[in-house]
Amino acid sequence: IAYHTGILGGMAKGETEYNAEMATAAATNLHAAAGFEPGTLWLEGTEQGAVEGSRAKAEIWSDSEGFNDAFMALETASADMIEAAGTDLDALKAGMGAVGKACGACHDDYRGPKN
Numbered sequence: 001i002a003y004h005t006g007i008l009g010g011m012a013k014g015e016t017e018y019n020a021e022m023a024t025a026a027a028t029n030l031h032a033a034a035g036f037e038p039g040t041l042w043l044e045g046t047e048q049g050a051v052e053g054s055r056a057k058a059e060i061w062s063d064s065e066g067f068n069d070a071f072m073a074l075e076t077a078s079a080d081m082i083e084a085a086g087t088d089l090d091a092l093k094a095g096m097g098a099v100g101k102a103c104g105a106c107h108d109d110y111r112g113p114k115n
């Protein structure tokens, strides 16, 4: 997720040259990752404090409905990004807003502080 968002973000910030084909591939892969079945991604019992290095909050499991909604928000934003990324740089930049919001919203509620 971070890798493909980084490719899109780099283009949005002008750090790398806009390339419609690469941007579409990054958005397609981001969307695929956002569509992963979450059951294998966040294993219950791996919250911060229980496993070294983890920043997962226990709310991932105690509020699994909210967490799934947050993951779904990224799936939706990244789906819109596929078309935006291939259109032009302005569309890509606009799409980044919704993607970034989906990342931030979930991190705010379900990711703990730095270890």
Ligand code: HEC
Pocket: 001, 002, 005, 053, 054, 055, 056, 057, 067, 070, 071, 072, 074, 099, 100, 102, 103, 104, 106, 107, 110, 111, 112
């Ligand atoms: C549905 C919730 C959710 C969404 C959406 C989400 N994240 Fe996260 N992310 C997490 C959680 C929870 C952790 C902490 C996982 C852990 O430490 O076990 C995390 C950790 C990370 C990390 C740190 C990884 C590491 O090795 O410690 C990065 C980078 C990251 N997210 C990037 C992103 C980006 C970029 C997006 C949006 C494109 C995003 N995330 C969307 C929940 C989410």
